[in-house]
Amino acid sequence: MVSEQSGKETAFRKQVRDWLKTNLPKGWGTPEYHAPERQTEAAQALGEKWTKTCYDAGYAGFGYPKEYGGIVRPDWEIRIIREEFTLCGTPPGPMSQGLLMAGPTILRWGQEWQKKRFLPKILNGEESWCQGFSEPDAGSDLANVRTAAVRDGDDWVVNGQKVWTSNWMFADFGLLVVKTDPAAKRHRNLSYFIFDCTSPGFSRRPLKQMSGESEFGEMFFDNVRIPHKNLLGELNMGWYVALTGLAAERSGGFAVGGRSTARRGWGNMESIVELAKETKHYGKAVWDDPLFRQRIAQFAIQGEAMRANGALQGAMARQGKKIDPNEVSVSKNFSAELRQHSDDMVMEILGAYSQMVEGSPLAVNGGDWVYGMLRWRGATIERGTSEINRNIIAEKILGLPREARGND
Numbered sequence: 323m324v325s326e327q328s329g330k331e332t333a334f335r336k337q338v339r340d341w342l343k344t345n346l347p348k349g350w351g352t353p354e355y356h357a358p359e360r361q362t363e364a365a366q367a368l369g370e371k372w373t374k375t376c377y378d379a380g381y382a383g384f385g386y387p388k389e390y391g392g393i394v395r396p397d398w399e400i401r402i403i404r405e406e407f408t409l410c411g412t413p414p415g416p417m418s419q420g421l422l423m424a425g426p427t428i429l430r431w432g433q434e435w436q437k438k439r440f441l442p443k444i445l446n447g448e449e450s451w452c453q454g455f456s457e458p459d460a461g462s463d464l465a466n467v468r469t470a471a472v473r474d475g476d477d478w479v480v481n482g483q484k485v486w487t488s489n490w491m492f493a494d495f496g497l498l499v500v501k502t503d504p505a506a507k508r509h510r511n512l513s514y515f516i517f518d519c520t521s522p523g524f525s526r527r528p529l530k531q532m533s534g535e536s537e538f539g540e541m542f543f544d545n546v547r548i549p550h551k552n553l554l555g556e557l558n559m560g561w562y563v564a565l566t567g568l569a570a571e572r573s574g575g576f577a578v579g580g581r582s583t584a585r586r587g588w589g590n591m592e593s594i595v596e597l598a599k600e601t602k603h604y605g606k607a608v609w610d611d612p613l614f615r616q617r618i619a620q621f622a623i624q625g626e627a628m629r630a631n632g633a634l635q636g637a638m639a640r641q642g643k644k645i646d647p648n649e650v651s652v653s654k655n656f657s658a659e660l661r662q663h664s665d666d667m668v669m670e671i672l673g674a675y676s677q678m679v680e681g682s683p684l685a686v687n688g689g690d691w692v693y694g695m696l697r698w699r700g701a702t703i704e705r706g707t708s709e710i711n712r713n714i715i716a717e718k719i720l721g722l723p724r725e726a727r728g729n730d
């Protein structure tokens with residue numbers, strides 16, 4: 323899957339591979355490796371340590387100017403680093419909301435003090451973030467948020483509730499979209515703040531997901547004071563600030579064929595091939611069944627197209643070229659649906675063993691495959707549902723007529 327273009331590239335790839343061998347947790351990628359349970363302090367600590375190790379070695383922190391902690395490297399090096407990291411399924415960093423959303427939003431809209439204060443610690447994994455957008459009546463229709471902030475001297479006083487907040491448990495800071503002008507028109511009545519999760523009046527609690535874990539939770543604001551200087555972008559223009567973060571978030575793809583995100587990291591097609599070789603249906607390896615092989619090949623091709631597209635967009639962004647923010651809806655849907663279709667095929671390969679979850683002695687690979695299938699059902703909901711992304715593609719890219727929506 324990886325094409326070599328020059329001796330320089332081959333040598334650099336070896337350097338990255340050797341570094342990974344030395345620095346990955348002992349036993350990583352083997353059945354002997356026992357990762358900390360997901361969403362525990364230990365898992366968080368592993369993610370933080372891993373992010374810092376990669377950052378200190380110059381293998382993370384790309385796409386940001388040096389003065390805000392960014393690591394600058396040629397595109398081809400970044401591509402090779404990403405490929406090698408993906409191939410061995412490295413431990414997940416704890417900071418996806420920080421790297422995926424907070425970083426790009428602060429870089430685009432932040433005041434100088436905000437960029438200097440927050441970006442370096444997002445990049446080196448020292449501080450963790452969450453995103454407080456969704457509410458019980460404001461998911462796809464984000465403009466409908468009811469959590470409100472009222473100005474009081476140098477502060478804003480926030481009351482309300484957010485829901486489905488990923489990384490709710492460990493976040494040090496959050497991104498918050500709130501109503502700041504109830505009289506103004508839709509999309510011109512919201513503001514975007516950075517809030518400190520240790521603020522008095524702020525509380526959070528878990529929500530149980532079908533995967534069995536509580537990756538996301540609820541957040542409550544009871545007279546929480548946020549300093550005015552924490553405003554990101556202009557007052558009452560938070561909708562437009564939020565669009566930056568959403569586009570950045572949607573641009574992060576879902577890997578195909580991962581066994582899980584926590585135990586063995588992001589997976590790759592090779593892990594599906596391995597499973598097909600190890601698993602027998604009626605005494606014959608699944609890998610020898612031409613129909614399965616055809617499907618696996620199809621996923622490999624689609625996964626490779628996704629990877630190439632991601633590399634192209636990443637390179638364009640680093641070169642300062644403008645990317646149509648609506649195009650990320652195409653890659654988001656493509657990768658989320660590809661992930662789910664490949665999970666479905668894995669369940670067919672597992673057959674009756676797909677009923678065995680973590681904790682069962684009969685669960686294949688410790689239940690990681692089944693966990694992955696359950697967890698990534700959410701892939702077509704989080705970061706904007708597939709339907710919403712199709713609306714964006716239809717209206718903004720294909721120019722089809724806009725559907726009527728309330729008082730837009």
Ligand SMILES: Cc1cc2nc3c(=O)[nH]c(=O)nc-3n(C[C@H](O)[C@H](O)[C@H](O)COP(=O)(O)OP(=O)(O)OC[C@H]3O[C@@H](n4cnc5c(N)ncnc54)[C@H](O)[C@@H]3O)c2cc1C
Pocket residue numbers: 452453454455456457458459460461462463485486487488489538700701703704705706707708709710713
């Ligand atoms: C794993 C996971 C992690 C998440 N993490 C976060 C987070 O960290 N922070 C955060 O703020 N939110 C988070 N979310 C919430 C997520 O953004 C919302 O679930 C999502 O935007 C959909 O909103 P909703 O759940 O309210 O569904 P609704 O908006 O009520 O949608 C219900 C159904 O109606 C469809 N629908 C709605 N409107 C339209 C329309 N106009 N046209 C066609 N179909 C439509 C939707 O596609 C969906 O199928 C997370 C969700 C998941 C699953």
